[in-house]
Amino acid sequence: MDTDVIDVDTTRRRIVDLTDAVQGFCDGRGDGLCNVFVPHATAGVAIIETGAGSDDDLIDTLERLLPRDDRYRHAHGSFGHGADHVLPALVSPSVTVPVQAGRPLLGTWQSVVLVDLNRDNPQRSVRLSFLAA
Template identity: 80%
Template sequence: MNTEVLDVDTARRRVVDLTPAVRDFCARRGDGLCNVFVPHATAGLAVIETGAGSDEDLLDALERLLPRDDRYRHAHGSPGHGADHVLPGLVSPSVTVPVGDGQPLLGTWQSIVLVDLNRDNPRRSVRLSFLSG
């Protein structure tokens, strides 16, 4: 299995498109599976369309589902930080995509994105792993 770790800064954007990095990682690897995993308790990954408003719609929906207030038992950190710890229950910490001839077999409008609402930690690691088929 081949693996690589990306360092991602989410200070300016809560949804970060990882697709170019995943494409680069898969290039020349042939057929197999690419797993993208974020080893953090307050971030997740999604496959969505980006650039047409869907990323902002996702953030709006998550903010409605996970309001940043004092309702959470997990109460350390910035106000509403408990919501950050619920996020991976809704937005999975991993995504696996098939790869054919070194290309992730995503749909025309699909992108792999990191979703991070946590204001307390803008540095994220994302592990890419390739399993040949």
Template identity: 85%
Template sequence: MDSKVLEVDTSRRRIADLTDEVQAFCAPRGAGLCNVFVPHATAGVAIIETGAGSDHDLVDTLERLLPRDGRYRHEHGSPGHGADHVLPGIVSPSVTIPVLDGRPLLGTWQSVVLVDLNRDNPQRSVRLSFVEG
């Protein structure tokens, strides 16, 4: 298995597009599976359309589903930080993408994104792993 870690700063954005990095990681490889994993308890990875408003819609929807208030038992950090710890139950911490001839088999409008609503820790690691098939 080949693996690489990306360092991503989410201080200015809640959704970080990782598609170019995933494509570059897969390019020298043949057929297999690429796993994208975020080893954090407050972030996730998704495959969505970006640039047409869906990325903003996702953030808005998650913020409505996970309001930042005092309802959470997990109380350390900024107000409502408990919502950040619920996020990976809704947005998975990983996705696996089939790869053929070094190309991730994403649909025309699909992008791989890091989803991070956590305002307390904007420094994220994302592990890309490739298993030949």
């Protein structure tokens, strides 16, 4: 298995497109599987359409499902931070993409994105791993 870690800053964006990084990582590797994993308790990875409003729709939906208020038992950090710890149950911390001839087999409108609503920690690591066929 080949693996690498990329650093991502989410200060300005709650959803960060990782597709180019995934494609670059897979380039020249042949056939296999690429796993994208975020080793954080308050972030996730998703495959969605970007640029047509879906990014904002996802954020709005997650903020409705996980409001920032005092309902959470996990109460350290900023107000409502407990919601951030529930996020990975809804947005998985990893996705796996099939790769053929070094090219991730994503659909026409699919992008791999990091989802991070946590305002307490904008510095994220994302692990890319390739398992050859």
